[in-house]
Amino acid sequence: MSSREIAELTGSTHDNVLKTVRALVAKGVVSSNDTPYIHPQNGQVYREFLLSQRDTLVVVSGYNVELRARIIDRWQELEARADQFQIPETYAEALQAAADQAKENQSLRLVILDQAPKVAAIKRLASACGAICISDAAKQLQVPPSRLFLWLEKNRWIFHRGGSKRWTAYQPRITSGYLVHKVTALKSDPETGEDRAAFQPLVTPKGLAYLAEKNIGASL
Incomplete structure (x- = not known):
C-alpha cells in the first residue's frame, strides 16, 4: 500500500x-x-x-x-x-494478457519520455554552482518574482524580522541547504557606533531544484 x-x-x-x-x-x-x-x-x-x-x-x-x-x-x-486473479488457461488468453501488459508498458514509457526533459532540468539545477537571489530564482522557475516571494513567505522559507522590510531566511531552510544568507556590511550606527549588517536570503542550487520539483508555479 x-x-x-x-x-x-x-x-x-x-x-x-x-x-x-x-x-x-x-x-x-x-x-x-x-x-x-x-x-x-x-x-x-x-x-x-x-x-x-x-x-x-x-x-x-x-x-x-x-x-x-x-x-x-x-x-x-x-x-x-x-x-481473483486468473492464470491464463488457453493460448488466446495468454496472448490477450501479454497484449494488455504491452499496452500498459507503452503508456508508462510515453509518460517517462514526457518527463525526461523535466527530470533533466531538475538535475541540472541541482548540480549548478552558486546561490542566486530570489528574483533570479523566479526567472529560472518561470514564475513572477512577487508570487515566488509570496509562496516562500507562506511556506515559512522567509520572513520580515522586527518590522524590517528586509527578508530573512528561516533557520530550518538554511540547515536543510535550501537557502543561505548573503551578509552585507552597513555603515556604523551614528548614535552607538556599532557595526551593522544586512542579510539577504539566496536560493541554493539544492533549493532551486526542490522548488522546481514542487512545481510551485502550478500551486501559486
Whole structure:
C-alpha cells in the first residue's frame, strides 16, 4: 500500500504520512521503499513509500480505531482482488494478457519520455554552482518574482524580522541547504557606533531544484 493511499484513507496529508514513515525508517522499525511516482494531473515526479501489510499497520498504529479499521478493510479488499486473479488457461488468453501488459508498458514509457526533459532540468539545477537571489530564482522557475516571494513567505522559507522590510531566511531552510544568507556590511550606527549588517536570503542550487520539483508555479 502506498503512503498516498494511507493519507487518503485516514484523511491526513501526504506530507504528514511521509514524516511518520521516515521517522520509523530512521528507527529501523519499518523498511525503506522510497519510490518516485508521477502525478496524474500535473505530470510532476514526487516521492512516496510503498509499504507491506505489516509496515502499513505499524505506521497507522498510533491512529484511532476507526482509521485503523479503514486500513485493515482496504488490505482485505486488496487481498480479495489478488485471489481473483486468473492464470491464463488457453493460448488466446495468454496472448490477450501479454497484449494488455504491452499496452500498459507503452503508456508508462510515453509518460517517462514526457518527463525526461523535466527530470533533466531538475538535475541540472541541482548540480549548478552558486546561490542566486530570489528574483533570479523566479526567472529560472518561470514564475513572477512577487508570487515566488509570496509562496516562500507562506511556506515559512522567509520572513520580515522586527518590522524590517528586509527578508530573512528561516533557520530550518538554511540547515536543510535550501537557502543561505548573503551578509552585507552597513555603515556604523551614528548614535552607538556599532557595526551593522544586512542579510539577504539566496536560493541554493539544492533549493532551486526542490522548488522546481514542487512545481510551485502550478500551486501559486
